Amino acid sequence: MKINKYEDISQIEKEAKKDYIDRHSAFIHCEDTAKAGEKFKVKVKIGDEYKHPDDFDHYIQWVQLWDRENMLAQTTFSAGAQGNEPANVEVDFYIVPKKNAKLIAQAFCTKHGLWQSDEKVLTIE
Amino acid sequence: MKINKYEDISQIEKEAKKDYIDRHSAFIHCEDTAKAGEKFKVKVKIGDEYKHPDDFDHYIQWVQLWDRENMLAQTTFSAGAQGNEPANVEVDFYIVPKKNAKLIAQAFCTKHGLWQSDEKVLTIE
Protein backbone atom coordinates (compact mmCIF):
# COMPACT_ATOMS: atom_id res chain seq x y z
CA MET A 1 0.00 0.00 0.00
CA LYS A 2 1.40 3.31 -1.00
CA ILE A 3 2.14 5.87 1.67
CA ASN A 4 2.59 9.33 0.23
CA LYS A 5 5.36 11.27 1.94
CA TYR A 6 5.76 14.99 2.33
CA GLU A 7 7.57 16.79 -0.46
CA ASP A 8 8.88 20.33 -0.38
CA ILE A 9 6.57 22.06 -2.83
CA SER A 10 8.98 24.94 -3.40
CA GLN A 11 10.91 22.40 -5.46
CA ILE A 12 7.89 21.54 -7.56
CA GLU A 13 7.16 23.53 -10.68
CA LYS A 14 3.68 22.67 -11.81
CA GLU A 15 0.95 24.52 -9.95
CA ALA A 16 -1.47 21.58 -10.05
CA LYS A 17 1.14 19.29 -8.51
CA LYS A 18 2.08 21.83 -5.83
CA ASP A 19 -1.59 22.04 -4.92
CA TYR A 20 -2.09 18.25 -4.94
CA ILE A 21 0.93 17.58 -2.73
CA ASP A 22 0.41 20.45 -0.32
CA ARG A 23 -3.31 20.06 0.31
CA HIS A 24 -2.85 16.40 1.30
CA SER A 25 0.27 16.79 3.40
CA ALA A 26 0.00 16.39 7.16
CA PHE A 27 1.94 19.01 9.13
CA ILE A 28 2.79 18.78 12.81
CA HIS A 29 2.86 22.12 14.60
CA CYS A 30 4.30 22.04 18.12
CA GLU A 31 7.13 23.27 20.29
CA ASP A 32 10.52 21.58 19.92
CA THR A 33 10.82 20.81 23.62
CA ALA A 34 8.47 19.67 26.36
CA LYS A 35 8.64 19.14 30.08
CA ALA A 36 8.40 15.53 31.22
CA GLY A 37 4.97 14.71 32.61
CA GLU A 38 3.34 17.98 31.52
CA LYS A 39 0.51 18.41 29.06
CA PHE A 40 1.79 19.25 25.59
CA LYS A 41 -0.19 20.50 22.60
CA VAL A 42 0.35 18.99 19.16
CA LYS A 43 -1.56 20.52 16.29
CA VAL A 44 -1.95 18.45 13.16
CA LYS A 45 -3.04 20.43 10.14
CA ILE A 46 -3.57 19.12 6.64
CA GLY A 47 -2.20 21.40 3.97
CA ASP A 48 -0.36 24.66 4.36
CA GLU A 49 -0.80 26.92 1.32
CA TYR A 50 -3.61 24.98 -0.32
CA LYS A 51 -6.94 23.73 0.97
CA HIS A 52 -8.53 20.31 0.54
CA PRO A 53 -12.16 19.77 -0.51
CA ASP A 54 -14.73 18.70 2.07
CA ASP A 55 -17.05 17.02 -0.41
CA PHE A 56 -19.05 13.97 0.58
CA ASP A 57 -17.15 11.81 -1.88
CA HIS A 58 -13.77 13.46 -1.29
CA TYR A 59 -12.60 14.54 2.12
CA ILE A 60 -10.01 13.98 4.82
CA GLN A 61 -11.57 11.12 6.79
CA TRP A 62 -9.04 10.68 9.56
CA VAL A 63 -5.80 11.88 11.08
CA GLN A 64 -3.51 9.82 13.32
CA LEU A 65 -0.71 10.96 15.62
CA TRP A 66 2.13 8.52 16.25
CA ASP A 67 5.26 8.48 18.40
CA ARG A 68 7.51 6.15 16.42
CA GLU A 69 5.62 2.79 16.28
CA ASN A 70 3.08 3.81 18.89
CA MET A 71 -0.20 5.40 17.87
CA LEU A 72 -1.26 8.04 20.40
CA ALA A 73 -4.60 9.16 19.01
CA GLN A 74 -6.82 9.14 15.93
CA THR A 75 -9.48 11.66 14.95
CA THR A 76 -12.15 10.65 12.45
CA PHE A 77 -14.13 13.41 10.75
CA SER A 78 -17.53 13.26 9.11
CA ALA A 79 -17.80 14.75 5.65
CA GLY A 80 -19.32 18.20 6.03
CA ALA A 81 -17.60 19.06 9.33
CA GLN A 82 -15.69 21.69 7.32
CA GLY A 83 -18.92 23.09 5.93
CA ASN A 84 -18.48 21.25 2.62
CA GLU A 85 -16.02 23.93 1.55
CA PRO A 86 -12.27 23.56 0.95
CA ALA A 87 -10.41 23.78 4.25
CA ASN A 88 -7.26 22.93 6.13
CA VAL A 89 -8.48 20.15 8.39
CA GLU A 90 -7.03 20.67 11.82
CA VAL A 91 -7.07 19.04 15.24
CA ASP A 92 -5.15 19.77 18.44
CA PHE A 93 -4.10 16.72 20.41
CA TYR A 94 -2.86 17.03 23.97
CA ILE A 95 -0.38 14.43 25.10
CA VAL A 96 1.79 14.03 28.18
CA PRO A 97 5.26 12.94 27.06
CA LYS A 98 7.62 11.34 29.55
CA LYS A 99 10.62 10.99 27.27
CA ASN A 100 11.86 12.20 23.91
CA ALA A 101 9.44 11.47 21.10
CA LYS A 102 9.48 11.23 17.34
CA LEU A 103 6.08 12.43 16.25
CA ILE A 104 4.55 11.49 12.92
CA ALA A 105 1.09 12.33 11.61
CA GLN A 106 -0.86 10.48 8.96
CA ALA A 107 -3.93 11.66 7.10
CA PHE A 108 -6.33 9.65 4.97
CA CYS A 109 -8.06 11.21 1.97
CA THR A 110 -11.01 9.19 0.68
CA LYS A 111 -9.86 9.67 -2.90
CA HIS A 112 -6.09 9.93 -2.68
CA GLY A 113 -5.13 7.61 0.12
CA LEU A 114 -2.63 7.85 2.92
CA TRP A 115 -0.27 10.77 3.53
CA GLN A 116 2.51 10.88 6.09
CA SER A 117 4.13 13.93 7.65
CA ASP A 118 7.80 14.50 8.24
CA GLU A 119 9.03 13.28 11.59
CA LYS A 120 9.03 15.90 14.33
CA VAL A 121 11.62 15.31 17.04
CA LEU A 122 10.37 16.31 20.47
CA THR A 123 13.01 16.72 23.16
CA ILE A 124 12.31 16.58 26.87
CA GLU A 125 14.08 19.45 28.61
CA MET B 1 -27.53 1.45 27.80
CA LYS B 2 -27.04 4.06 30.43
CA ILE B 3 -25.80 7.47 29.40
CA ASN B 4 -24.48 9.46 32.32
CA LYS B 5 -25.38 13.13 32.13
CA TYR B 6 -23.59 16.11 33.58
CA GLU B 7 -24.51 17.08 37.12
CA ASP B 8 -23.60 20.29 38.88
CA ILE B 9 -21.12 19.07 41.48
CA SER B 10 -21.58 22.16 43.66
CA GLN B 11 -24.89 20.51 44.58
CA ILE B 12 -23.21 17.25 45.56
CA GLU B 13 -22.00 16.78 49.10
CA LYS B 14 -19.79 13.75 49.18
CA GLU B 15 -16.24 14.38 48.00
CA ALA B 16 -15.93 10.94 46.36
CA LYS B 17 -19.08 11.51 44.35
CA LYS B 18 -18.03 15.02 43.30
CA ASP B 19 -14.77 13.54 42.06
CA TYR B 20 -16.47 10.64 40.25
CA ILE B 21 -18.98 12.88 38.47
CA ASP B 22 -16.59 15.69 37.60
CA ARG B 23 -13.67 13.64 36.31
CA HIS B 24 -15.94 11.82 33.83
CA SER B 25 -17.95 14.81 32.64
CA ALA B 26 -17.37 16.11 29.14
CA PHE B 27 -17.21 19.91 28.91
CA ILE B 28 -17.46 21.92 25.72
CA HIS B 29 -15.40 25.09 25.70
CA CYS B 30 -16.07 27.45 22.81
CA GLU B 31 -17.38 30.88 21.91
CA ASP B 32 -21.15 31.42 21.96
CA THR B 33 -21.24 32.78 18.43
CA ALA B 34 -19.55 31.94 15.15
CA LYS B 35 -19.41 33.39 11.67
CA ALA B 36 -21.05 31.30 8.99
CA GLY B 37 -18.48 29.46 6.88
CA GLU B 38 -15.51 30.32 9.09
CA LYS B 39 -13.34 27.90 11.00
CA PHE B 40 -14.45 27.59 14.60
CA LYS B 41 -12.59 25.97 17.49
CA VAL B 42 -14.39 23.65 19.88
CA LYS B 43 -12.40 22.32 22.81
CA VAL B 44 -13.72 19.22 24.55
CA LYS B 45 -12.19 18.57 27.94
CA ILE B 46 -13.02 15.76 30.31
CA GLY B 47 -13.28 16.88 33.91
CA ASP B 48 -12.91 20.34 35.35
CA GLU B 49 -11.75 20.25 38.99
CA TYR B 50 -10.79 16.58 39.09
CA LYS B 51 -8.57 14.45 36.87
CA HIS B 52 -9.22 11.01 35.43
CA PRO B 53 -6.73 8.13 35.55
CA ASP B 54 -4.83 7.16 32.41
CA ASP B 55 -4.24 3.55 33.44
CA PHE B 56 -4.15 0.78 30.87
CA ASP B 57 -7.28 -0.78 32.31
CA HIS B 58 -9.03 2.50 33.06
CA TYR B 59 -8.86 5.49 30.77
CA ILE B 60 -10.88 7.79 28.54
CA GLN B 61 -10.90 5.87 25.27
CA TRP B 62 -12.79 8.25 23.03
CA VAL B 63 -14.54 11.58 22.73
CA GLN B 64 -17.22 12.47 20.17
CA LEU B 65 -18.52 15.87 19.10
CA TRP B 66 -22.10 16.06 17.87
CA ASP B 67 -24.37 18.76 16.45
CA ARG B 68 -27.79 17.48 17.46
CA GLU B 69 -28.15 14.05 15.74
CA ASN B 70 -25.10 14.57 13.53
CA MET B 71 -21.68 13.35 14.66
CA LEU B 72 -18.98 15.76 13.51
CA ALA B 73 -15.83 14.04 14.73
CA GLN B 74 -14.50 11.35 17.08
CA THR B 75 -11.08 11.17 18.69
CA THR B 76 -9.84 7.83 20.01
CA PHE B 77 -6.94 7.85 22.46
CA SER B 78 -4.49 5.09 23.30
CA ALA B 79 -3.97 4.37 27.00
CA GLY B 80 -0.76 6.08 28.01
CA ALA B 81 -1.16 9.15 25.80
CA GLN B 82 -1.59 11.11 29.06
CA GLY B 83 1.63 9.65 30.43
CA ASN B 84 -0.25 7.08 32.53
CA GLU B 85 -0.95 9.80 35.09
CA PRO B 86 -4.31 11.36 36.00
CA ALA B 87 -5.20 14.08 33.51
CA ASN B 88 -7.97 16.09 31.94
CA VAL B 89 -8.16 14.54 28.51
CA GLU B 90 -8.54 17.31 25.96
CA VAL B 91 -8.89 17.75 22.22
CA ASP B 92 -9.58 20.78 20.04
CA PHE B 93 -11.83 20.18 17.08
CA TYR B 94 -12.12 22.73 14.30
CA ILE B 95 -15.42 22.83 12.49
CA VAL B 96 -16.95 25.17 9.93
CA PRO B 97 -20.57 25.84 10.94
CA LYS B 98 -23.01 27.20 8.38
CA LYS B 99 -26.00 27.57 10.67
CA ASN B 100 -26.86 27.54 14.36
CA ALA B 101 -25.71 24.40 16.09
CA LYS B 102 -26.45 22.52 19.29
CA LEU B 103 -23.16 20.94 20.28
CA ILE B 104 -22.95 17.91 22.53
CA ALA B 105 -19.85 15.97 23.53
CA GLN B 106 -19.69 12.38 24.70
CA ALA B 107 -16.80 10.62 26.39
CA PHE B 108 -16.28 6.92 26.98
CA CYS B 109 -14.45 5.64 30.05
CA THR B 110 -13.36 2.01 29.79
CA LYS B 111 -14.59 1.32 33.33
CA HIS B 112 -17.50 3.69 33.84
CA GLY B 113 -19.15 3.92 30.45
CA LEU B 114 -20.60 6.78 28.49
CA TRP B 115 -20.84 10.40 29.66
CA GLN B 116 -22.65 13.21 27.90
CA SER B 117 -22.05 16.94 28.18
CA ASP B 118 -24.63 19.64 28.50
CA GLU B 119 -25.81 21.03 25.20
CA LYS B 120 -23.94 24.10 24.01
CA VAL B 121 -25.95 26.37 21.75
CA LEU B 122 -23.87 27.96 19.02
CA THR B 123 -25.37 30.96 17.27
CA ILE B 124 -24.32 32.18 13.85
CA GLU B 125 -23.90 35.95 13.92
Place this chain on the structure above:
Amino acid sequence: MKINKYEDISQIEKEAKKDYIDRHSAFIHCEDTAKAGEKFKVKVKIGDEYKHPDDFDHYIQWVQLWDRENMLAQTTFSAGAQGNEPANVEVDFYIVPKKNAKLIAQAFCTKHGLWQSDEKVLTIE
Protein backbone atom coordinates in the same frame (compact mmCIF):
# COMPACT_ATOMS: atom_id res chain seq x y z
CA MET C 1 -29.19 13.78 21.87
CA LYS C 2 -31.86 11.50 20.56
CA ILE C 3 -31.21 7.78 20.44
CA ASN C 4 -33.65 5.97 18.19
CA LYS C 5 -34.71 2.62 19.58
CA TYR C 6 -35.90 -0.46 17.78
CA GLU C 7 -39.60 -0.67 17.04
CA ASP C 8 -41.52 -3.72 15.88
CA ILE C 9 -42.42 -2.74 12.32
CA SER C 10 -45.26 -5.27 12.14
CA GLN C 11 -47.10 -2.80 14.38
CA ILE C 12 -46.46 0.09 12.00
CA GLU C 13 -48.92 0.77 9.22
CA LYS C 14 -47.33 3.18 6.81
CA GLU C 15 -44.93 1.57 4.37
CA ALA C 16 -42.55 4.56 4.36
CA LYS C 17 -42.30 4.47 8.13
CA LYS C 18 -41.75 0.69 8.21
CA ASP C 19 -38.93 1.17 5.75
CA TYR C 20 -37.41 4.09 7.66
CA ILE C 21 -37.45 2.27 11.00
CA ASP C 22 -36.32 -1.11 9.73
CA ARG C 23 -33.46 0.01 7.51
CA HIS C 24 -31.84 1.93 10.36
CA SER C 25 -32.37 -0.63 13.11
CA ALA C 26 -29.37 -2.53 14.42
CA PHE C 27 -29.98 -6.25 14.91
CA ILE C 28 -27.76 -8.57 16.91
CA HIS C 29 -27.61 -12.10 15.58
CA CYS C 30 -25.92 -14.64 17.85
CA GLU C 31 -26.51 -17.76 19.91
CA ASP C 32 -28.28 -17.40 23.24
CA THR C 33 -25.55 -19.18 25.18
CA ALA C 34 -21.77 -19.23 25.09
CA LYS C 35 -19.01 -21.16 26.83
CA ALA C 36 -16.88 -19.14 29.21
CA GLY C 37 -13.52 -18.26 27.71
CA GLU C 38 -14.35 -19.47 24.21
CA LYS C 39 -14.55 -17.36 21.07
CA PHE C 40 -18.10 -16.30 20.30
CA LYS C 41 -19.43 -14.77 17.09
CA VAL C 42 -21.76 -11.76 17.22
CA LYS C 43 -23.14 -10.52 13.93
CA VAL C 44 -24.49 -6.99 13.82
CA LYS C 45 -26.65 -6.27 10.81
CA ILE C 46 -28.43 -3.04 10.02
CA GLY C 47 -31.94 -3.53 8.73
CA ASP C 48 -33.84 -6.74 8.22
CA GLU C 49 -36.49 -6.41 5.51
CA TYR C 50 -35.33 -3.09 4.10
CA LYS C 51 -31.95 -1.88 2.90
CA HIS C 52 -30.17 1.38 3.67
CA PRO C 53 -28.54 3.59 1.02
CA ASP C 54 -24.75 3.66 0.70
CA ASP C 55 -24.58 7.13 -0.81
CA PHE C 56 -21.65 9.42 -0.08
CA ASP C 57 -23.91 11.85 1.75
CA HIS C 58 -26.06 9.19 3.40
CA TYR C 59 -24.66 5.96 4.74
CA ILE C 60 -24.13 3.90 7.87
CA GLN C 61 -20.84 5.31 9.16
CA TRP C 62 -20.24 3.13 12.18
CA VAL C 63 -21.50 0.29 14.32
CA GLN C 64 -20.63 -0.29 17.96
CA LEU C 65 -21.06 -3.43 20.08
CA TRP C 66 -21.56 -2.96 23.82
CA ASP C 67 -21.92 -5.24 26.84
CA ARG C 68 -23.97 -3.08 29.18
CA GLU C 69 -21.83 0.05 29.81
CA ASN C 70 -18.72 -1.43 28.25
CA MET C 71 -17.96 -0.89 24.56
CA LEU C 72 -16.34 -4.00 23.09
CA ALA C 73 -15.66 -2.90 19.53
CA GLN C 74 -16.50 -0.30 16.89
CA THR C 75 -16.40 -0.69 13.13
CA THR C 76 -16.24 2.42 10.96
CA PHE C 77 -17.13 2.08 7.28
CA SER C 78 -16.18 4.29 4.36
CA ALA C 79 -19.01 5.38 2.08
CA GLY C 80 -18.92 3.14 -0.96
CA ALA C 81 -17.88 -0.04 0.87
CA GLN C 82 -21.35 -1.38 -0.01
CA GLY C 83 -20.81 -0.51 -3.66
CA ASN C 84 -22.88 2.68 -3.38
CA GLU C 85 -26.03 0.58 -3.58
CA PRO C 86 -28.64 -0.01 -0.85
CA ALA C 87 -27.48 -2.78 1.47
CA ASN C 88 -27.77 -4.29 4.91
CA VAL C 89 -24.49 -3.23 6.46
CA GLU C 90 -23.08 -6.17 8.38
CA VAL C 91 -20.06 -7.04 10.49
CA ASP C 92 -19.17 -10.11 12.54
CA PHE C 93 -17.41 -9.43 15.80
CA TYR C 94 -15.69 -12.21 17.72
CA ILE C 95 -15.56 -11.78 21.46
CA VAL C 96 -14.54 -14.06 24.34
CA PRO C 97 -17.12 -13.71 27.11
CA LYS C 98 -16.25 -14.83 30.61
CA LYS C 99 -19.62 -14.16 32.21
CA ASN C 100 -23.20 -13.42 31.23
CA ALA C 101 -23.50 -10.40 28.97
CA LYS C 102 -26.16 -7.96 27.85
CA LEU C 103 -25.25 -7.08 24.30
CA ILE C 104 -26.40 -3.88 22.63
CA ALA C 105 -25.50 -2.58 19.18
CA GLN C 106 -25.62 1.00 17.99
CA ALA C 107 -25.46 2.25 14.44
CA PHE C 108 -24.86 5.79 13.19
CA CYS C 109 -26.49 7.01 9.97
CA THR C 110 -24.95 10.21 8.62
CA LYS C 111 -28.42 11.66 7.93
CA HIS C 112 -30.65 10.11 10.57
CA GLY C 113 -28.46 9.81 13.63
CA LEU C 114 -28.02 7.12 16.23
CA TRP C 115 -29.99 3.86 16.39
CA GLN C 116 -29.86 1.33 19.18
CA SER C 117 -30.74 -2.36 19.06
CA ASP C 118 -32.75 -4.32 21.56
CA GLU C 119 -30.68 -5.85 24.32
CA LYS C 120 -29.58 -9.42 23.68
CA VAL C 121 -29.00 -11.46 26.82
CA LEU C 122 -26.07 -13.85 26.50
CA THR C 123 -25.91 -16.63 29.07
CA ILE C 124 -22.76 -18.55 29.90
CA GLU C 125 -23.53 -22.29 30.05
Place this chain on the structure above:
Amino acid sequence: MKINKYEDISQIEKEAKKDYIDRHSAFIHCEDTAKAGEKFKVKVKIGDEYKHPDDFDHYIQWVQLWDRENMLAQTTFSAGAQGNEPANVEVDFYIVPKKNAKLIAQAFCTKHGLWQSDEKVLTIE
Protein backbone atom coordinates in the same frame (compact mmCIF):
# COMPACT_ATOMS: atom_id res chain seq x y z
CA MET D 1 7.25 4.84 10.66
CA LYS D 2 7.99 1.19 10.35
CA ILE D 3 5.37 -1.08 8.81
CA ASN D 4 6.02 -4.73 9.57
CA LYS D 5 5.24 -6.98 6.65
CA TYR D 6 4.22 -10.61 6.63
CA GLU D 7 7.03 -13.16 6.60
CA ASP D 8 6.71 -16.86 5.92
CA ILE D 9 7.45 -18.34 9.34
CA SER D 10 8.33 -21.74 7.90
CA GLN D 11 11.55 -20.03 6.82
CA ILE D 12 12.28 -18.79 10.32
CA GLU D 13 14.23 -20.99 12.70
CA LYS D 14 13.91 -19.53 16.16
CA GLU D 15 10.67 -20.44 17.91
CA ALA D 16 10.39 -17.04 19.66
CA LYS D 17 10.71 -15.23 16.35
CA LYS D 18 8.18 -17.49 14.61
CA ASP D 19 5.75 -16.72 17.42
CA TYR D 20 6.43 -12.96 17.33
CA ILE D 21 5.98 -12.70 13.57
CA ASP D 22 2.97 -15.00 13.29
CA ARG D 23 0.91 -13.67 16.18
CA HIS D 24 1.10 -10.12 14.81
CA SER D 25 0.52 -10.90 11.15
CA ALA D 26 -2.78 -9.94 9.58
CA PHE D 27 -4.28 -12.62 7.34
CA ILE D 28 -7.07 -12.09 4.85
CA HIS D 29 -9.37 -15.05 4.42
CA CYS D 30 -11.81 -14.80 1.51
CA GLU D 31 -12.74 -16.35 -1.80
CA ASP D 32 -10.59 -15.53 -4.83
CA THR D 33 -13.52 -14.36 -6.91
CA ALA D 34 -16.64 -12.32 -6.30
CA LYS D 35 -19.70 -11.33 -8.27
CA ALA D 36 -19.95 -7.64 -9.12
CA GLY D 37 -22.44 -5.86 -6.89
CA GLU D 38 -22.97 -8.78 -4.49
CA LYS D 39 -22.13 -8.88 -0.82
CA PHE D 40 -18.75 -10.48 -0.20
CA LYS D 41 -17.28 -11.64 3.11
CA VAL D 42 -13.71 -10.81 4.02
CA LYS D 43 -12.39 -12.25 7.26
CA VAL D 44 -9.34 -10.61 8.77
CA LYS D 45 -7.62 -12.70 11.42
CA ILE D 46 -4.51 -11.81 13.33
CA GLY D 47 -2.11 -14.71 13.70
CA ASP D 48 -2.41 -18.21 12.37
CA GLU D 49 -0.48 -20.71 14.49
CA TYR D 50 0.20 -18.43 17.45
CA LYS D 51 -2.07 -16.26 19.56
CA HIS D 52 -1.60 -12.66 20.67
CA PRO D 53 -2.10 -11.44 24.26
CA ASP D 54 -5.21 -9.45 25.13
CA ASP D 55 -3.65 -7.65 28.09
CA PHE D 56 -4.66 -4.11 28.94
CA ASP D 57 -1.18 -2.83 28.12
CA HIS D 58 -0.65 -5.11 25.14
CA TYR D 59 -3.40 -5.93 22.68
CA ILE D 60 -4.49 -5.62 19.08
CA GLN D 61 -6.21 -2.23 19.09
CA TRP D 62 -7.44 -2.01 15.55
CA VAL D 63 -7.66 -3.68 12.16
CA GLN D 64 -8.14 -1.91 8.84
CA LEU D 65 -9.22 -3.33 5.48
CA TRP D 66 -7.98 -1.58 2.36
CA ASP D 67 -8.50 -1.94 -1.37
CA ARG D 68 -5.26 -0.50 -2.74
CA GLU D 69 -5.18 3.15 -1.52
CA ASN D 70 -8.78 3.13 -0.37
CA MET D 71 -9.66 2.22 3.21
CA LEU D 72 -12.95 0.29 3.30
CA ALA D 73 -13.43 -0.22 7.04
CA GLN D 74 -11.67 -0.11 10.40
CA THR D 75 -12.57 -2.06 13.54
CA THR D 76 -11.29 -0.84 16.89
CA PHE D 77 -11.30 -3.27 19.81
CA SER D 78 -11.30 -2.56 23.52
CA ALA D 79 -8.73 -4.42 25.59
CA GLY D 80 -10.52 -7.34 27.22
CA ALA D 81 -12.86 -8.09 24.32
CA GLN D 82 -10.89 -11.36 23.95
CA GLY D 83 -11.42 -12.15 27.62
CA ASN D 84 -7.91 -10.98 28.53
CA GLU D 85 -6.52 -14.27 27.25
CA PRO D 86 -4.31 -14.87 24.19
CA ALA D 87 -6.43 -15.06 21.07
CA ASN D 88 -6.51 -14.68 17.32
CA VAL D 89 -8.36 -11.40 16.94
CA GLU D 90 -10.86 -11.76 14.14
CA VAL D 91 -13.48 -9.70 12.34
CA ASP D 92 -15.61 -10.38 9.27
CA PHE D 93 -16.18 -7.42 7.01
CA TYR D 94 -18.83 -7.51 4.31
CA ILE D 95 -18.14 -5.41 1.26
CA VAL D 96 -19.79 -5.08 -2.14
CA PRO D 97 -17.07 -5.00 -4.79
CA LYS D 98 -17.87 -3.66 -8.23
CA LYS D 99 -14.50 -4.35 -9.85
CA ASN D 100 -11.31 -6.28 -9.19
CA ALA D 101 -9.74 -5.40 -5.87
CA LYS D 102 -6.38 -5.71 -4.17
CA LEU D 103 -7.18 -6.24 -0.52
CA ILE D 104 -4.71 -5.45 2.23
CA ALA D 105 -5.25 -5.64 5.98
CA GLN D 106 -3.35 -3.79 8.66
CA ALA D 107 -3.32 -4.47 12.38
CA PHE D 108 -2.02 -2.28 15.18
CA CYS D 109 -0.51 -3.82 18.32
CA THR D 110 -0.20 -1.36 21.21
CA LYS D 111 3.34 -2.61 21.96
CA HIS D 112 4.70 -3.70 18.60
CA GLY D 113 3.22 -1.29 16.10
CA LEU D 114 1.76 -1.70 12.66
CA TRP D 115 1.57 -4.97 10.72
CA GLN D 116 0.51 -5.37 7.12
CA SER D 117 -0.86 -8.46 5.40
CA ASP D 118 0.07 -9.77 2.02
CA GLU D 119 -2.04 -8.40 -0.80
CA LYS D 120 -5.04 -10.55 -1.71
CA VAL D 121 -6.16 -10.19 -5.31
CA LEU D 122 -9.92 -10.36 -5.69
CA THR D 123 -11.22 -11.00 -9.20
CA ILE D 124 -14.73 -10.18 -10.34
CA GLU D 125 -16.16 -13.12 -12.29
